Amino acid sequence: MADLTWHLRPPLEAHLLPPAASTAVDIEITPPGAFRLVQVMVRREQWDPVAKAVQQHLGAAPPNAPRIIATGPAELIWTGPGSFMAMAPEAEGLMLEGLRGALAGLASISEQSHGACHIRLSGPGIADLMARLVSLDLHDSAFPPGTAARTTMDHVPVILWRPANRADGTPCFAILVPTSYAESLLAAIANQAKGIEMPPTRPRVLNPNLDG
Structure with missing residues (x-):
């Protein structure tokens, strides 16, 4: 065979x-695979701490309404109540990797790039x-x-x-x-x-x- x-x-x-x-x-x-994309699901009553942490890490707070916010090479995209996606060029992938540490205990993050x-x-x-x-x-x-x-x-x-x-x-x-x-x-x-x-x-x- x-x-x-x-x-x-x-x-x-x-x-x-x-x-x-x-x-x-x-x-x-x-x-x-030619860009980086992560889904962020904010845990209950943690939106304000998440917004502050994302602001410090990426330079802008995530949208809490049906909006998209561009911050440097990244885009923060509303995907529903308490959730958003962060997208950036593949070359800027380390920027999004840092969200895991910045949002530890505050949100669940899943890799969606592929x-x-x-x-x-x-x-x-x-x-x-x-x-x-x-x-x-x-x-x-x-x-x-x-x-x-x-x-x-x-x-x-x-x-x-x-x-x-x-x-x-x-x-x-x-x-x-x-x-x-x-x-x-x-x-x-x-x-x-x-x-x-x-x-x-x-x-x-x-x-x-x-x-x-």
Whole structure:
């Protein structure tokens, strides 16, 4: 009987394409393992001590409402009452590792870096695209930059937030999607983008080991 041979295949390998010129929708993919992500679950009646410890460690307190707070290279993302995620580039991973010591006895921390894919969307067709995929009101008056939500995109559970607009004022949207759903969501994004006035760009890969 022949021996089995295992071949490691990076998640989203089929979508990891070199950067392309911007068109109606700009798609940036940061694959699992190319960034650091931790989930923080605050223990009962410990929010104030946690907020103080995170402020001292990262330079900003975590959001206690559906918001996202950028502090240096890290982003603190609300995920529900008494919980948030901290995300940073892989090169800044030690910054998040330090949270374990800073929050010892105050919160439970779980490593999520390989459990999610980070997608950012922008471009002149972004409002049309998001209206097709998300049931939330994403107008600036209802979902301005800095806002976060747990929702679904094409029936896929995601954490969605608004980073700062691009320099030209174009809205940006950031998404954390479970790795097992990421390929389905990217296919849905590509399919919905086909109906927008201009075709979507190929995804831009934000991974120094794969980016061309």
